[in-house]
Amino acid sequence: MDPFLYQYTIGGIVFGTGIFFGFRQGALGFEGRALRNLLGMLAGLAFFMGLQGWLHHSDMTVADPKPYLGSGLPDGVKGHPIDYLIMAAYFVAMLVIGTWFGRGQQTTKDFFFGGQRFSWWLISFSLIATTIGSYSFVKYSKVAFGYGIASTQTYLNDWFWIPLMLFGWLPILYFTRLVSIPEYFERRFGPIERRLATWMLLVYLIGYVGINLFTMGQALNILLGWPVLGCAAGVAAISAVYVTSGGQTSVIMTDLFQGAMLLATGMILLWLGIDHMGGIDNFWAHLPREHRTAFTNFNTDPSYNSVGLFWQDGMANTAMFLFLNQGMAMRLLSARSMKDSRRAVIVTAIVLMPIAAMVVASGGWVAKALVHGGVLPPDTQAKEAFFIAADFLSRPGVFGLIMAALTAALMSTVDTLITAVAAIFVNDIYKPSHPQASETQLLKAARISSVSVTLLGVALVPVFMGFDSIYSAHGAFTAAVTPPMVVTLLLGVFWRKFSGQAATITMIGGSLIIAASVVWPSLITPFAHGVPMIDVGDGFLAGKSQYKFMRAFFGLSVCTVLGVVSGLLTKGQPMSALRGLVWGTEDYAIKTFYGGRRGAEDESDWAPVVFKSLDIDAVDPKIQLPLVKISAGLALVVDAIEGDILYICDARWWLGGLKSAHSKIDMIDPEDDGMTVHLGPDLRTRVIAKGRETLPLQVKRLY
Numbered sequence: 011m012d013p014f015l016y017q018y019t020i021g022g023i024v025f026g027t028g029i030f031f032g033f034r035q036g037a038l039g040f041e042g043r044a045l046r047n048l049l050g051m052l053a054g055l056a057f058f059m060g061l062q063g064w065l066h067h068s069d070m071t072v073a074d075p076k077p078y079l080g081s082g083l084p085d086g087v088k089g090h091p092i093d094y095l096i097m098a099a100y101f102v103a104m105l106v107i108g109t110w111f112g113r114g115q116q117t118t119k120d121f122f123f124g125g126q127r128f129s130w131w132l133i134s135f136s137l138i139a140t141t142i143g144s145y146s147f148v149k150y151s152k153v154a155f156g157y158g159i160a161s162t163q164t165y166l167n168d169w170f171w172i173p174l175m176l177f178g179w180l181p182i183l184y185f186t187r188l189v190s191i192p193e194y195f196e197r198r199f200g201p202i203e204r205r206l207a208t209w210m211l212l213v214y215l216i217g218y219v220g221i222n223l224f225t226m227g228q229a230l231n232i233l234l235g236w237p238v239l240g241c242a243a244g245v246a247a248i249s250a251v252y253v254t255s256g257g258q259t260s261v262i263m264t265d266l267f268q269g270a271m272l273l274a275t276g277m278i279l280l281w282l283g284i285d286h287m288g289g290i291d292n293f294w295a296h297l298p299r300e301h302r303t304a305f306t307n308f309n310t311d312p313s314y315n316s317v318g319l320f321w322q323d324g325m326a327n328t329a330m331f332l333f334l335n336q337g338m339a340m341r342l343l344s345a346r347s348m349k350d351s352r353r354a355v356i357v358t359a360i361v362l363m364p365i366a367a368m369v370v371a372s373g374g375w376v377a378k379a380l381v382h383g384g385v386l387p388p389d390t391q392a393k394e395a396f397f398i399a400a401d402f403l404s405r406p407g408v409f410g411l412i413m414a415a416l417t418a419a420l421m422s423t424v425d426t427l428i429t430a431v432a433a434i435f436v437n438d439i440y441k442p443s444h445p446q447a448s449e450t451q452l453l454k455a456a457r458i459s460s461v462s463v464t465l466l467g468v469a470l471v472p473v474f475m476g477f478d479s480i481y482s483a484h485g486a487f488t489a490a491v492t493p494p495m496v497v498t499l500l501l502g503v504f505w506r507k508f509s510g511q512a513a514t515i516t517m518i519g520g521s522l523i524i525a526a527s528v529v530w531p532s533l534i535t536p537f538a539h540g541v542p543m544i545d546v547g548d549g550f551l552a553g554k555s556q557y558k559f560m561r562a563f564f565g566l567s568v569c570t571v572l573g574v575v576s577g578l579l580t581k582g583q584p585m586s587a588l589r590g591l592v593w594g595t596e597d598y599a600i601k602t603f604y605g606g607r608r609g610a611e612d613e614s615d616w617a618p619v620v621f622k623s624l625d626i627d628a629v630d631p632k633i634q635l636p637l638v639k640i641s642a643g644l645a646l647v648v649d650a651i652e653g654d655i656l657y658i659c660d661a662r663w664w665l666g667g668l669k670s671a672h673s674k675i676d677m678i679d680p681e682d683d684g685m686t687v688h689l690g691p692d693l694r695t696r697v698i699a700k701g702r703e704t705l706p707l708q709v710k711r712l713y
Contacts, residue, residue, distance in 0.1 A: 011539075013305035013316035014066045018059060021170035021324065025055060028173025031504065035594045037177040054169050054360050061364075062166060062304035065159055070302055073295035076384030096410030101248055104267075127346050127659070130353035132666035135270060137341055137354060138362040141331075142272050142423070146370040148225055151396035154374025157314055158301025161374065165367035166304075167324035168332070168359045175332045176352055178593045179503055181611075183339055184348050185599035186590050190437040191336050191499075198502050198591045199510035206517050207495065208438040211336060212431060214491045216463055219427045220470025227471060242471045246424065246464045273362075275412050276369025282403040283376030287383055296383040297375065309540045317539045318559025326562040330492040333499055336430035346657055346667050347712055348611055373399045424467070428460050435459040493565030494520035501573045506585065506592050512576035520569035527564060531556035537564040600713055614648035614711040618661070619685045621698070621707055627690035630674050637676035639688035645678045647685065648711040652678055655712040658687060658697050661705065671696040672712070 029051065032038035038048040154161040188194050191211060196204035227242030287293040294302075305316040331338055332355075345351035373396030380386040380399065390398055400412045433456075440455045441447060447455070494517045501508040501516070527533045534557040535543070541560050557564070590599035600611065619640075628637040638656060650656065652675050659670030671693055679686075687709060689697070697707060 011308045011317075013308045013320070014063060016308070016317065017062075017167065017305070017320050017324065020320070021167060024170045024325075025051075025173060027504075028171070028175075028177065031593055032173050032177040035177065035596070038173075050356070051173050054172065054356075057360065058166050058169050065302060065304035070299055071295060072297075072299050073292070073382075075296075075382050078381075078384050078387045080385075080387065090406040090409070092406045093410030093413060096407060097414050100414035104248070126344055126672065127657075127670040128344050128350075128667040129663070130345060130350035130357065133341055133345050133350065133354035134357045134362060137338070137358045138273070138366055141358075141363070142366050142370055146366075147276075147373065147396055148228065148393075150370040151373035151377070151399075152392045153314065154301075154371035155378050155390075155392040155395035156374075157306045158297060158303065158375065158378065159371075160301075160303060160306040160314075160316070161371045162364075162367035163305060163316065163319050164323040164327075165363050165370075167320065168328050168363060170324065171328055171332050172355065172359055174500075174504070176355060179333050179499075180342065180351060180355065181348065181596035182503065182591060182593075182599060184343060184345075184351055185596060185602075188339070188343070190434050191334055191339055192434060192438040194499075194591070195502075195513070198588070199513045203498075203510055203513045203517070204438065206514065207498075208434060210491070210495055210517065210521070211334070211434055214330070214495070215336060215427050215431045215434070216466050217470065217491065219424055219431070219463060219467030220473065222424050222427070223467050224471045224475060238475060239468070239471050243468045246468050271411075271414065273365055273369055275414070276372050277365075278408070279376060279400055279403065279412055280368060280372040282408075283372070283379060283399065286385070286403055287379055292383075293379050296379040298378070298382060301375070301378055309538075310542075312541050312544050312557075315541055315559065318541060318557075318562075321563035321566065322559045322561075326492045326496060326566060329496045329500065333503075334492075334495050336434055337426035340430060340433060341426070346659075346670065346672075347613060347710075349613055373397075376403070424464075427467075428463055431463040432456045432459040435463075493524065493562060493569045494518075497566060497569035497573050501577065502592070504593050505577060506588055507582040508573065508577045509580040509582040511580040512573055515576040516569050516573040519572045520565060523568050524561065524565045527557075527561060528554050534560055534564045537567055539563075612713065614650070616708050616710050617644060617647045617685065618706045619644060619658075619687045619709050621694070622686055622688045623694065624688050624690045627692045628676065630676075633674065635672055635674045636690060636693045638673040638690075638693070639677040639679060640675055641682035641684050641686040642678055642680050643683040644685050644687065644709070645675075648709065650675055650678075650711045652676065656687070657710045657712055658689070658693070659708050660697060660699055660702070661708045669697050669699050 029038060029048075032047070032051070036044060038044050038051070040048070150161045150164075182188075182194075186194070186197070188197075192204045192207040195207040223242035223246050224238070226245050227238035227240070230236055230241035230245075231238045284290050284293045287296060300306075306319075307315055309315050309317050342351045342354065345354060374392070377386060377390060377395035377399040380402070381388055381390055386398065386402065400409055404412060436452055436456045436459060440459075441452065444451070497520065498513050498516045502513060523533075531543070538557055538560045541557065543556060589595045590602060624639070629635065630637055635655070638658075640650070640656065645651065648656075654675050656673050656675055657670065658673060659665075659667060673693060687707070
């Protein structure tokens, strides 16, 4: 079976389903904005299809391998003292940035969603930093050393899901004012389903914390010889400090710096390798042809095969990340508007993810080309490819920057996971049992849970140390956990008849059957697409390493059958109870978002304004937004009436929304035909920087 045709046939069905729903609700079409949306979706698919098709099928010339004439690589600690000083300075810088920007957290909305005020570009960079974990550099460099460009398959198949995400799930997530993924399960199904989703997501997220800490501990062990557990605990402590201090704002701002550093240093390593090989042509020629294909073998290698990667990473993991990852949801909900949230998803998927694919695999590609070109010894170990290539190519100081990027990758993923777990704990466990809790008490619970999840993640490090590799640990874990949640949410969003009872059956039944496949891995054989079984020993849970990729397809198949059959046999809720919670009802969600009058996504252009001061703050008790008074002239320019939402910000675009806030128009002054907005003391503090009291602001009417 040709893996290219297989992926784009199955993935094309998923993509086409999203296009169908986009057409049905008017987001896609053949004229105006709907046509632009359609062309954008098709252009994205064509880009990835063309790139992978060229890599997989075109003719390429390969240079003859050269013998290694060196004396081997030195053992022991890599780098120079200056490199470790740079790494230490980086840790300090992240602490300073995180705690500085995280000041002034007054509510859980500030702590978990950064006040929902950030621009799309800032969200995009922080998303890429979250996506690239420390395990990504080590894991994908190892895979890239053994399998080449096929290691990018994980990063280049997200686009299949983008139409369903943008036109189905994202409007529901944003406009229903959800604060956690489990909250959606209760509003869509019921309290039982919320509890199930809560505990399943906590297992998923805390496990991810453990995997990342294990990776960082292993990396520092290779570099410094320190114990894995001790290294993991030290890095975890630093991440926990600024997350506990500033929540989502600290995470977004540190991830902005870390995302830029990840991309820059990864590209530096790739450039150093190309330069050492004498240019891009020579570097490319010394990658074996099998290392330049977009897909590896279809099913012959049980440790790494295209069909397994497609179902685990392209289907199960990508759907989990886009639709159910609490950290992803919180980041998208931190955007100042739905339009910015959509832009962040598109830019991340079509621009930053391909770059990220090169960045995380660069160490493996470079090391393989250096081995093929006779620069590095042929016995170079895949698991150390990233560190060896970086140490060999980098001068003192540059190696420290690259290792700091590895650290950045860990911290930028762990900090997001910590805030995600804290959000679920506070909103889905603590708050329901303490309905009268004040914002101060909720913030205290959020900070305590942030510390607790960090400790749990450290405790899981010894568990993941029992796997042969990070990739095995990550693959086995995600393939076993994600399918029940993915299938339940997708059926809940896109099938209105899907009931709460069916959701319960899918989550519980699917989890039990997947757990059974760990004990009896032969259950997966009919779903394995010919991937051979391997000898994993006779231990009780040895089956966790069997079919570690194809378990995702097995789980998705079983859960889909359970969901569809139980959905057909049970009675769903009336449509009146589902408005705003299923596809095609986003107009209702928009109307109830902040009490908007339009029922459609509709933003005004930016308008410059001057402000006047009010003596007191007034807040709408229902939606908890500050009330403002505006001039009739401003109302005319932005097409606003009383009750509309106004976004007010500093005029400097590059702040990305740091000095900004949403407000509700309480009154329009008919006597004022200028461009004026009246702000209370708290609102002035949020949007006006010190020293800019006399400068104009910018406003935009939303919804």
